[in-house]
Amino acid sequence: MKPTGLVTGAVASAPVLSIGLIFALMQQPAGSEPASAVCAAAVSAAVDGNTAVEGYSAEQLKNAAAIINAGERLDLPARGQMISVMVALGESGLRVLDHGDGPGPDSRGLFQQRDNGAWGSYEDRMDPAVSATNFIRALQRVDGWELLEPTLAANRVQRNADPYHYEKFWPASVKIVEAISDEDISLEGSGCGVIGSAGVGDDLPWKDAPTWRQVGVNDASTSPLGLYNRECVDFALWRVNQQLGSTSAPFRLHNSTFRPDGKNLGSALTWKDGWNAKGWPTGSTPRAGAIVWYAPGTGGADPTFGHVAVVKEVRDDGTFIEEGYNGNPAPNNHTYYTRTVNNAAPNAFLYLPAQEEKK
Structure with a gap:
C-alpha cells in the first residue's frame, strides 16, 4: 500500500525532483522514546x-x-x-x-x-x-x-x-x-542521537533502491520513510533520523507522522511549513546537521518543488559543504552529491530540536 499522501505522478505531494541544481556561487519527536533510552x-x-x-x-x-x-x-x-x-x-x-x-x-x-x-x-x-x-x-x-x-x-x-x-x-x-572505558564502546552506531553531527557520506541504507521513474509510483518506489527512494527529501529525512539516534525501521520520523497536524511533511516545497508546524527553529545561519532549504527556483532548484539538502560542514570563509541527493542532472540525478555553497544562497536553514542558531 502506497504511503499516505504519495499520489501517482510527479505532483505536489511527491518528493522534489530537483535536477540540475547548479549554483553560480563562491563555491522529542512524537511517538518516540526519550533519547536516553536508546543511547x-x-x-x-x-x-x-x-x-x-x-x-x-x-x-x-x-x-x-x-x-x-x-x-x-x-x-x-x-x-x-x-x-x-x-x-x-x-x-x-x-x-x-x-x-x-x-x-x-x-x-x-x-x-x-x-x-x-x-x-x-x-x-x-x-x-x-x-x-x-x-x-x-x-x-x-x-x-x-x-x-x-x-x-x-x-x-x-x-x-x-x-x-x-x-x-x-x-x-x-x-x-x-x-x-x-571498561566496555568496548563507540559513539558511532550506538543509537545515541548526536544533533549537529556530520554525515559520513553516501550511507543511505537504500541507496540502490529503484526510483519512481524506474518502477512507477508504487510501494517499491517508496522508502521506509514514506518518501520516494533517493529523492532529496528522502536523504534529508534519513539524516534527521540519524541525528536523533534512529537508524533503522521503524524510524522516529516519517513523512506521514512528522507534522503534529496530521499533514505529510511532503515535498521540499512544504518542508519549512512542516518545521513551523512542528515548532522547530529555522534561521539564516548554517549549522552542521541542519537542513538547507531552497524555495522553488532558487539557486537552480526545481521551479515547482524547490530543494532540500543537509549542511555537512561549515567553513570559516563564509561557505559550507552541502550534501544531498538528486542535485545533479541525469544520469546522476538520484545519487549522492556534495558541493560548496555560499551562506547566502539558500532561503533558510531548518534546525533540529534545541539546535540554536549560532550568533
Missing part, C-alpha cells in the same frame, strides 16, 4: 600505569575515569559521560585547579565550580568524584539535554558566556571515554 548505556572506567591515551597525562586520565564512574553510578548514558568529560576538558584541561579566572575568581576544581552554594564546599569542588557527581546531577535536570548538541547541553549547566565554547573539546572527549 549506549553508562560505562565504567579504570586506569592504571599502563593506561595511555596520546596527548594526555596519567593525572588527566585518572580524573576522566573519576568523571566516567560518577556518571555510571548515576546511570548517565555514555553520551552524557562524554559531555561531562568534555566540560572538564574545556574548564580545566582535566586538572583539579586550585584557582579561578577573571569571570570566576572563586571557581575551583575540574569543572571550575563557583563558591555560590550550588556546588558544595571547597572540598567538594576540589574532589573529582564529588564535583563530577554534582555536575552530572545538574545536567540530568536539564530538560531534553539528550537532544541538545553537546556544547549546548553543557552550557545549560555551566552558563558560560559562549555556548559553543565546548564544541572543540568534543572529539577529544569521545576519544578519551572510548579509550579508557
Whole structure:
C-alpha cells in the first residue's frame, strides 16, 4: 500500500525532483522514546600505569575515569559521560585547579565550580568524584539535554558566556571515554542521537533502491520513510533520523507522522511549513546537521518543488559543504552529491530540536 499522501505522478505531494541544481556561487519527536533510552548505556572506567591515551597525562586520565564512574553510578548514558568529560576538558584541561579566572575568581576544581552554594564546599569542588557527581546531577535536570548538541547541553549547566565554547573539546572527549572505558564502546552506531553531527557520506541504507521513474509510483518506489527512494527529501529525512539516534525501521520520523497536524511533511516545497508546524527553529545561519532549504527556483532548484539538502560542514570563509541527493542532472540525478555553497544562497536553514542558531 502506497504511503499516505504519495499520489501517482510527479505532483505536489511527491518528493522534489530537483535536477540540475547548479549554483553560480563562491563555491522529542512524537511517538518516540526519550533519547536516553536508546543511547549506549553508562560505562565504567579504570586506569592504571599502563593506561595511555596520546596527548594526555596519567593525572588527566585518572580524573576522566573519576568523571566516567560518577556518571555510571548515576546511570548517565555514555553520551552524557562524554559531555561531562568534555566540560572538564574545556574548564580545566582535566586538572583539579586550585584557582579561578577573571569571570570566576572563586571557581575551583575540574569543572571550575563557583563558591555560590550550588556546588558544595571547597572540598567538594576540589574532589573529582564529588564535583563530577554534582555536575552530572545538574545536567540530568536539564530538560531534553539528550537532544541538545553537546556544547549546548553543557552550557545549560555551566552558563558560560559562549555556548559553543565546548564544541572543540568534543572529539577529544569521545576519544578519551572510548579509550579508557571498561566496555568496548563507540559513539558511532550506538543509537545515541548526536544533533549537529556530520554525515559520513553516501550511507543511505537504500541507496540502490529503484526510483519512481524506474518502477512507477508504487510501494517499491517508496522508502521506509514514506518518501520516494533517493529523492532529496528522502536523504534529508534519513539524516534527521540519524541525528536523533534512529537508524533503522521503524524510524522516529516519517513523512506521514512528522507534522503534529496530521499533514505529510511532503515535498521540499512544504518542508519549512512542516518545521513551523512542528515548532522547530529555522534561521539564516548554517549549522552542521541542519537542513538547507531552497524555495522553488532558487539557486537552480526545481521551479515547482524547490530543494532540500543537509549542511555537512561549515567553513570559516563564509561557505559550507552541502550534501544531498538528486542535485545533479541525469544520469546522476538520484545519487549522492556534495558541493560548496555560499551562506547566502539558500532561503533558510531548518534546525533540529534545541539546535540554536549560532550568533
